[in-house]
Amino acid sequence: MEVLIVICISVVCVLFYFFHKKNIEYIKKNSICLNKILNLNSKQNFKVLNVSQSFCKNCNSKPQFDNFNIDNYMNGIIDENLDKYIKTIDDLKYNRKQHTFYQNQFNSIMNDNYNYAQLTQNTILNEFFFKMLEKFECERIKLKPALELTIYVSVFYTSPKGKNHYNKRYKINSNNVEYYCSECLKTRRYKQSAKYQRALMTDKLRYQVLCRDGHRCVLCGASAKDGVKLHVDHIIPVSKGGKTELSNLRTLCERCNLGKGASYNPNGYN
Ligand SMILES: [Zn+2]
Numbered sequence: 001m002e003v004l005i006v007i008c009i010s011v012v013c014v015l016f017y018f019f020h021k022k023n024i025e026y027i028k029k030n031s032i033c034l035n036k037i038l039n040l041n042s043k044q045n046f047k048v049l050n051v052s053q054s055f056c057k058n059c060n061s062k063p064q065f066d067n068f069n070i071d072n073y074m075n076g077i078i079d080e081n082l083d084k085y086i087k088t089i090d091d092l093k094y095n096r097k098q099h100t101f102y103q104n105q106f107n108s109i110m111n112d113n114y115n116y117a118q119l120t121q122n123t124i125l126n127e128f129f130f131k132m133l134e135k136f137e138c139e140r141i142k143l144k145p146a147l148e149l150t151i152y153v154s155v156f157y158t159s160p161k162g163k164n165h166y167n168k169r170y171k172i173n174s175n176n177v178e179y180y181c182s183e184c185l186k187t188r189r190y191k192q193s194a195k196y197q198r199a200l201m202t203d204k205l206r207y208q209v210l211c212r213d214g215h216r217c218v219l220c221g222a223s224a225k226d227g228v229k230l231h232v233d234h235i236i237p238v239s240k241g242g243k244t245e246l247s248n249l250r251t252l253c254e255r256c257n258l259g260k261g262a263s264y265n266p267n268g269y270n
């Protein structure tokens with residue numbers, strides 16, 4: 001019932017809007033309320049954002065379609081554009097904060113009856129409809145900034161010969177995006193950590209380094225035949241930001257390695 005009333009009133013307002021442009025012009029000139037709102041609007045600096053994004057993923061096989069993991073997919077997307085998404089989330093938070101403030105000021109202008117234009121003999125409408133029209137015009141110019149980000153992900157698979165089509169759709173909101181961003185940052189921080197670099201040191205990589213260096217200490221030339229134990233050493237120590245990759249690894253005998261410890265001289269011989 002209430003909805004019906006609202007619809008009827010809206011229809012009436014729309015009709016008045018079209019048929020009484022003169023009155024609108026009169027309101028624009030004389031409404032304190034409308035002018036206060038225009039003034040309020042001019043002071044806002046909401047961030048302009050693209051609030052809806054969509055991505056498509058075409059799968060190569062049915063299992064790939066079935067096992068599609070939205071979290072992994074989104075982590076990939078966010079990781080590629082992490083700075084951009086962090087900025088979007090910050091901008092949305094800024095807009096929400098500003099919007100609460102704006103909304104309060106807007107309401108206080110609208111609720112103050114003294115702000116409405118006074119009827120003069122020039123107007124055709126009676127006061128009730130006139131005020132309604134005035135309110136309608138005020139609502140129309142109300143700013144609607146971006147407050148939410150929505151990302152749609154569509155996943156497709158079409159069987160060979162095009163017999164069967166499968167699709168599913170995911171909807172990701174601002175909170176999800178914020179969560180993905182924080183996870184991405186955590187992963188990035190972990191990948192820069194010494195713990196992660198040590199975890200990269202696999203038996204396979206160790207063997208590769210030993211083979212490359214001919215199973216000999218690159219400093220003193222000792223090998224297992226001389227009864228020494230061979231270590232794989234980080235040239236720039238992990239604790240000083242060294243990476244676990246072939247170019248930063250070398251074979252050292254136990255003696256040379258223990259003598260070196262975690263020291264590293266960026267300008268000297270190591
Ligand atoms: Zn040695």
